[in-house]
Amino acid sequence: MPQANRLARTTCPYCGVGCGVTATLENGQLIAVEGDREHPANYGRLCVKGTALHETLGEQGRLLKPRVDGEEVSWEQALTATAERLQAQRSAHGPQSVAAYLSGQLLTEDYYVANKLFKGFLGTPHLDTNSRLCMASAVAGYKRAFGADAVPCSYEDLEEAELVVLVGSNLAWNHPVLYQRLKVAKERNPLMRVVVIDPRVTDTCEIADLYLGIRPGSDAYLFNGLLAWMADHQRLDSVYLERHTEGLDDALSTARHNADSVEVVARECDVDAERLETFYYWFASQLHVVTLYSQGVNQSSSGTDKCNAIINCHLAGGKIGLPGAGPFSITGQPNAMGGREVGGLANQLAAHMDYHTPGARELVSRFWTTQHLTPALPDAPGYKAVELFDAIERGEITALWVMATNPAVSMPDGEKVRRALAKCPLVIVSECVANTDLLPFADIVLPASGWSEKDGTVTNSERRISRQRGMLPPPGEAKHDWWILCEVAKRLGVGEAFDYTHPWEIFDEHARLSGYENSGDTQRLFNISGLAGLGQAAYDALAPIQWPVTQQASRGTARLFEDGRFATANGRAKLLPITPRPPEQPLSDDYPLRLNTGRVRDQWHTMTRTARAPRLMNHRAEPFIELHPDDAAQAGLTDQGLAKLTAAAGEYCGRVRVSNAQRQGEVFVPMHWTDCFTKQGRSGALIKGYTDPLSGQPEAKQGAVAVSKLPIAWQATLLLANELDMQTSPWRRSDYWARIPMASCTRWQLADSQPVADWLAQVEAWCGVSASLWCDDPATGRLRAAGVVKGRLRWWLMVGPPDELPGLAWLEARFNDATLETPHRRRLLAGCDDGAVDTGPVVCSCHQVGKASIVKAIHSGDTSVEALGARLACGTQCGSCLPELKAILEEERPHARAKQTANTEVA
Structure with a gap:
């Protein structure tokens, strides 16, 4: 009997915005998603990635069984092998030979158990996370200035600001829901200004009142110059500085030394001096200023200094702790902050405590009751991500457990990382996908649950904890990461400390640790003790809430530092002297x-x-x-x-x-x-x-x-039935190939420097199916061919550059035809049906609207975004394509007007 539809509330697993999602389940299948209208991060909005979440599910391509040394085994065998091999490396080479590399894709509960096991019970400090690649400099900047990794702002501040400064952030593409919130706020408040500071003109510039296209890496010059300008024009908040900060004199002296005039800064940043001074005037003149910064600032060899240069300006102007004000680092991953809360970075312990925090190591040891262990909780930080893989290559680390991330792709110096992985005696990988670049290096592969199956919490960029709820059972034999870790802990002989049966028990311990011996002084700002003791039912029903959450702040805390007291020993924020440094990767004649x-x-x-x-x-x-x-x-x-x-x-x-x-x-x-x-x-x-x-x-x-x-003799497009899509295909030896999954087939873009003497023979060798139809033009080297078996299209080939391709939707649908009808068969080589119009490259992914269709509509008189949306539906769902639509409108409006004028004159 069919089951009635049911709705479930969860959280999106993509960026750090942390959007709430309402999922529709029918007969055990997740069939649709939409934005949760009650979630305060997004109020019903979702980007195109979020709206396609239900399309990413299913068993195909998932890891379904554990593997040891390339062979499928039972969970008992896999867990025993994991524990025994970890212990063998630890016994032979010491606890610091063992390491873990985690991910902002993990839930807080997974992270907590991993940190507790590796640091608390295996005694190794070498546990780091891919958040090191995106958020570490923002964290270090906050800690230097405020004494804690504490984002002071809320998303509401973007809507209440008078000036929003976007630095190194393409918000329109990378955090589109926040971009839409900001765009709407600007429309409602005509006095709001937006400044975009970025070397590239991105779609975010569509709402910018001022754009500064600075030289890459010059951010510290720009904000040092701003600090000096504010001082020179009597725009410092002397009362705030005197009561709540320290370090102004050194910070200002250093800023003046390397950015003593607008002209000097303009030269260093390669921007127009007048436009630069306009920005300085706007920033200095407004109190309610939010500076939103992301990877363009963080991913630098001087990223921490750049973050502090920004924070200096906010502290100097008293633009913090107020509605619509503050330095706001926007997170890249869904749970980068949750991972930091539980100690997921190599320089952290747990509950936002650090090795250098007085008494922190002893406090965590007492709470975990690890004082008696040998070795005990480490007394110094471990290797950070790049150092970690360097240590593996040196042979210093001999066992690595990677969870939910792919360092074989994401790490810098990729070939060096791969050499280190190949050399490492023991690589354990917890993963939910069956085919990644990392898996060939794994000795043990553990199938993990994924989004829609995992159950726990995540924390977004505004410190908001939300539930990511499990709605479906994991496929095959996949298990939750926290469960896998606990089972390994049992086999290592420390099971009593890991006897959790449900994620709420882990969360409860995490919440209790945050309040353990935490007297309420601001030096331990992270505190969610108000969420301890929830029990399973209350945990399951937990509504989104921002930390700190204590008895005094039972509903959470939207904004930090409103009283001007910071998490430092003396309660004062610190301004730091910043000396700009150029990139470490210099340009040269060889690499210009x-x-x-x-x-x-x-x-x-x-x-x-x-x-x-x-x-x-x-x-x-x-x-x-x-x-x-x-x-x-x-x-x-x-x-x-x-x-x-x-x-x-x-x-x-x-x-x-x-x-x-x-x-x-x-x-x-x-x-x-x-x-x-x-x-x-x-x-x-x-x-x-x-x-x-x-x-x-x-x-x-x-x-x-x-x-x-790239020297090439030919280019080709091959559409291939999915069952023929073998990973060892011979065309992978081509000089260039790209595999593009489609709904009913797989598209391959191919190119090579060596000519092909007989294309039909070549494609038969590639696909194992001979050509049924073909036409060629030897003079131009063009060829189109198709392979049809028992009335079903198996492959379709076009030799020629991809800009000659027809729209592929019609061709893709032919792979689903059980018996190709004669008219369709005749049209196969053309690649389109009779009278079909090429819609062009996709602009709107939600409704699959192509550029050619948009241009045609503009020339027909639809010369506004609203008119295009009414005719084609583009831009009416997530809004991510709106900047691109506006750019096309700007480009095509003159042609449309000329066409209309010509038509009027003829009439």
């Missing part, structure tokens, strides 16, 4: 272009989840290299051609995108592609392992590369 890396709108991390939703692959289907037109011309490159980037660390191949949004002499590549989806498309292969000396965060934004044309 400055490399920038980052996210794209519809993808997430290494695409293990988003690539399971085919419509998310349509906006940016291949790895790309974005260049200024002059740089492209100098290298002999054209838009949509293929090119190669070369760096000291490695190489990268992608499709060229020529764009005026790039500064000359600079290049942008996306961070998402892996060896599972392309050949030489890993951005980490281009980045050297230089790190910030304080935070340990790698310098991923300021690489040095050279660009050249």
Whole structure:
């Protein structure tokens, strides 16, 4: 009997916005998602990635059984092997030979158990997380200034501000729900101003009143200059500074030394001096200022200093602890903050305590009752991410457990990391996906639960704890990460400390530790003791809430430092003297272009989840290299051609995108592609392992590369039935390939420098199915062919550049035809039905609306976003494509007006 639909509330697993999600379940299947209208992070909004969450589920491509040494085994065998091999390495080489590398994709409960096991009971400090790659400098900056890793703001502050400054943040693509909130707030308050500071002209600039396209890495000059300007124009808040801060004199003296005038700063930042001074005047003149900063600031060898340069200006102007004011670091991952709460960084203990916090080590030991253990809780920090893999390569660390992340792709100096993984005697991987770049290095593979199955909590960028609820059972034999860790702990002989039976018990212990011997003084600001003792029912029903949560603040705390007291020994915030430093990866004759890396709108991390939703692959289907037109011309490159980037660390191949949004002499590549989806498309292969000396965060934004044309004799597009999509396909030996999942088939973009003598023979060798239909033009080297078996389309090939492709929706649907009808069969080589119109590259992923359709509608008179939405539905759902729609409108309106004028004159 069919079951009635039921609704479940959970949290999105993508970025740090932490959007609430309402999921619809029918007969044990999750069939639809929408934004939770009651969740205070998003109030019903969801980006295109969030709206496609239900499309990423299912057993296909999931890890379903444990593996040891490449063989499927029972859980008992896998857990026993894990415990015995960990203990063997620990006994042979000492506790510090064991390490763990975790992820902001884990839930807080998973993180807590991992930290407790490795630091508390295995006695190793070497537990770090991929949050090191995105948030570590922001954390270090907050701790230096405020005494704690404490984001002072709430999302409401974006709506209450008079000025919002976006630094190194493409909010429109990377945190689109916050972008939409800010956009609406600006429409409601015409006096609000938005400043975007970024080397690239991004979609976020669509709402900017002022754009400063600074030289990459020059942020500290800009904010030092702002501090000096505020002092010179009597715009410092002397009362606030005197009562609540220290360090102004040193900070100001240093700022004046290297940024003593607007002209000097403008030269260092390579921006117009008048526009720079306009920004300085706006910032200094408004009290309610929010500076929102992200990876463009953090991912630098001087990222911590840049964060403190920003914070200095807020403290100097008293622009903190007020509605609509504060330095606001926006998190990249859904639970980067939750991981930090429980000690998920190598320089932390637990509950936001550090090794250098007086008495913290002893406090945690008493709470965990580990004082009697040998070795006891470590007394010094462990290796941070880059150091960790260096230690593995040296042979110092001989056992590594990786959970829910892919360092074989995401780490800088990628080839060096892979060498270290190959050398490591024991690599254990907890993963939910069956095919990642990391798994070939694993000795033990443990199938883990994923989103919609995991049950626990996450903390978003505004310190809001939300429940991510398990709605479906894990597929196959997959298990929750906390359960796996507890079972290994039992086999290591410490099971009494890990006898949890439900995530609420773990959360309860975490909450109790946060309040343990915490007298309420601000030096231990993280405190959720008000959530201790909930019990399972109250935990299951937990509503989103911002920490601190105590008896005195039982409903949470929206904004920190309202009383001007900080988490330092004397209660004062610190202004830091900041000396700007250039990137560690210098430009040279061999590598003359400055490399920038980052996210794209519809993808997430290494695409293990988003690539399971085919419509998310349509906006940016291949790895790309974005260049200024002059740089492209100098290298002999054209838009949509293929090119190669070369760096000291490695190489990268992608499709060229020529764009005026790039500064000359600079290049942008996306961070998402892996060896599972392309050949030489890993951005980490281009980045050297230089790190910030304080935070340990790698310098991923300021690489040095050279660009050249990829020499090729041909390009081709191959659509292949999914059952023929073998990972060992021979076309992977081509000079360039990209695998693009589609709903009913897989698309391969191919190119090579060696000519093909007989294409039909070649494709038969590739696919194992001979050609049924073909037509070719030897003069141009063009060919189209298709393989049909028993009335079913098995493959379709076009030899030629991809800009000659028809829209692929019709062709893709043919792979589902049980028997190809004669008219369809005749149209196969054309790739489209009679009278079909090519809709062009996808702009709106929610409704799959292409650029050609949008341009046609504009020329027909739909010359506003609203009119386009009414006709085509583009931009009416998540809103992520609105900046791109407006850019197309700006480009096409003159042509539309000219066409209308011509039609009027003819009439």
